[in-house]
Amino acid sequence: MRLMLVWLCLLSPEVAFAQQVQLKGLFGTSAMLEIDGHQRLLKSGQKSPEGVQLIEANTRYARVKIDGREQKLTLDAPVASSYAETRRAEVRLMPDSRGHYNTSAWINGRSVPVLVDTGATNISLNYPTARRLGLNLERARPVQVATANGMVRAYKLRLDSVTIGGIALTNVDATVHADDFPRITLLGNSFLSRVDMEQQGGVLILRARN
Template identity: 70%
Template sequence: MKLRAISSLVLLLLSLSAAAQDVRLKAIFGTSAMFEIDGRQRLLKSGNTSPEGVRLVSVTSENATVEIDGRTQQLSLSAPIAANYAEVQKAEVRLAADSRGHYSTTAWINGRQVPVLVDTGATSIAFNYPTARNLGLDLARAQPMTVSTANGMARAYRLQLDSVTIGGIKVHNVEASVLGDDFPQITLLGNSFLSRVDMQQQDGLLLLRARD
């Protein structure tokens, strides 16, 4: 009985040690992906399992699907951190701040990727004219308006975007504004999107969570 108890304890300890607590996607290299697992760098090929028990199920140029403790999660470079193995009921994106404390990510608009900067001070998503043109936005149907910018008053256009997708979060009918010059240099992810998701700052990260 004593030997059986010791064997059970060893198996329990092995099981606990194999369950990774913190999994972060760092980079994607073809059919391999670099992770930081419990503070250790691990390069995994598709189908391989780390010593901590994290298996790389599949990988694309944009995301990596991993299996952790029997649960499958999809990580991307814009949402690189795995949840702590609780069932995720709503899509969630976690963004790390840059050296200036700004949060940036990539959005899908009109089927194209657009770098965006989170800006809670912006009323709506804000594009410069070249970006709007590259996205194929129809300014002929947009509503002309005047906005106040850091450079003074400027002419702009108000329009509706069919959808804006960030990670697994997709919001339809999002208001946007287009300025008639090269400002802003990077598209601003303003409150027309942010007000329709739940936001929370946690451990230096900005969490965006879908509401429905």
């Protein structure tokens, strides 16, 4: 049985300490962990006396939580994480039945449903949504953009703030279409290129950059 050693360095304003967590084995929905020298066989959902909680386990990995921060442990390769990495704001998105990732964003302080679209250059909004958000198109730059229906009139501007979960960005480029397209606001690369993205088992993970 392969072993994996993972150091989780957890720092707080009052105390700085390191906790050693070692994945010893995976047994269905249970995992054998060695925590600071003590072996603990935990079932999914259980917490050890040291405060390490096993969120889930399967034949491929175990996911644990320490001090409110999650860490995925696998038997294939060691994964080292530090406080600087795990403390970054993170959003996990599940795909819908069509494989699309939908969530809610706060744009200039107002909630808007959005669809993740890596093919969109900017955040793209339709005109009614822009009006509801109170965006001033008089100061926006008129442009022509290509759509499935041909070239259409649009406006380019910069959003003061875009927040998803705990990830908050300022001065994000956006394109406002002069009609009711797109039906749902597209979360394009003007936002996505400024965060770290990865997929784990179909789940899309967005992480704020330091």
